[in-house]
Amino acid sequence: MKISTPHDRLFKKFFGDIALARNFFEIHLPSSILKIVSFPSLKMVPGSFIDKSLKQSHSDMVYSFETSTGKEGYLYCVVEHQSTDDKMMAFRMKKYSLAVMQQHLDQGHDTLPLVLPVLFYHGQKSPYPHSMDWRDCFCEKELARILDSQPFPLVDVTMLPEEEIMKHGVISWLEMSQKMVHTRDMMEIAPYLIRLDKLFPLNDELFKSLLYYLFQEGETADRMLFFDALSSTTQRENVMTIAEELKREGREEGREEGREEGREEIAKNLLNNGFSFKQVKMYTGLSEDSLNKLLH
Numbered sequence: 001m002k003i004s005t006p007h008d009r010l011f012k013k014f015f016g017d018i019a020l021a022r023n024f025f026e027i028h029l030p031s032s033i034l035k036i037v038s039f040p041s042l043k044m045v046p047g048s049f050i051d052k053s054l055k056q057s058h059s060d061m062v063y064s065f066e067t068s069t070g071k072e073g074y075l076y077c078v079v080e081h082q083s084t085d086d087k088m089m090a091f092r093m094k095k096y097s098l099a100v101m102q103q104h105l106d107q108g109h110d111t112l113p114l115v116l117p118v119l120f121y122h123g124q125k126s127p128y129p130h131s132m133d134w135r136d137c138f139c140e141k142e143l144a145r146i147l148d149s150q151p152f153p154l155v156d157v158t159m160l161p162e163e164e165i166m167k168h169g170v171i172s173w174l175e176m177s178q179k180m181v182h183t184r185d186m187m188e189i190a191p192y193l194i195r196l197d198k199l200f201p202l203n204d205e206l207f208k209s210l211l212y213y214l215f216q217e218g219e220t221a222d223r224m225l226f227f228d229a230l231s232s233t234t235q236r237e238n239v240m241t242i243a244e245e246l247k248r249e250g251r252e253e254g255r256e257e258g259r260e261e262g263r264e265e266i267a268k269n270l271l272n273n274g275f276s277f278k279q280v281k282m283y284t285g286l287s288e289d290s291l292n293k294l295l296h
Helices: 006-015 018-028 089-106 141-148 169-180 190-199 204-217 223-230 236-248 256-272 277-284 288-294
Strands: 037-045 058-067 072-080 114-121
Touching: 006 018, 006 058, 006 072, 018 037, 018 058, 037 072, 058 089, 072 089, 089 114, 169 190, 169 204, 190 223, 190 256, 204 236, 223 236, 223 256, 256 277, 256 288, 277 288
Parallel strands: 072 114
Antiparallel strands: 037 058, 058 072
């Protein structure tokens, strides 16, 4: 009888016996890893992580174990059956290991387990002709090692001072909106948007996208007051168009008293940020008497 996948069948017969699998790992794993694995706890885990396109040329077995500190880890053994060796195998091993980690998380765990990948090779070329380090699969090997050995860069806008963000050019619009969208009231962001419009004018498409986002994700006591503030910018036409859309949807109440208080708050912020009396009057629409009261 001819077996369609003889390598796979033989491999799984042997490695499906937990005693033989343990024997194999104890012989071949380096001492640094042997110290981590508690072999009496070794158990076979059902499932496979091999790409469908590689099923004919690769087999895999997964085993769970307790680490020396009592945590759960996995030994992931892959056998490469194909006669033509795979120079991307180190990358595949990395990808398969990540898949094991994802399955672990899907089972309800909230931390990643150790995954120890092992490749069983019996190809025609001897010794094994490729690197076991997945970073060698990159065209920029040394740069890949640098990137893989350090934490990813973080841009935490929640910790960036507003005045620092204001120096970042056009991207300041996005950074400021993300920093302040969840503030108590979006009126707090209005003075910054007015300043950004003067410093780094935004194109129509981006401005409208930002404004729609703010009103979907943010909160304010009076949206029309917010629109009134922004209508003093170069984006007045877009502001008024969006305001009319929201009105038609029945989202606005339009309390005049609240608008006046909001304008005064914006005026204070603009004055504190160095805007002239004339500019603040133009941006907020407040009367000279109202502005004079704010200065005393």
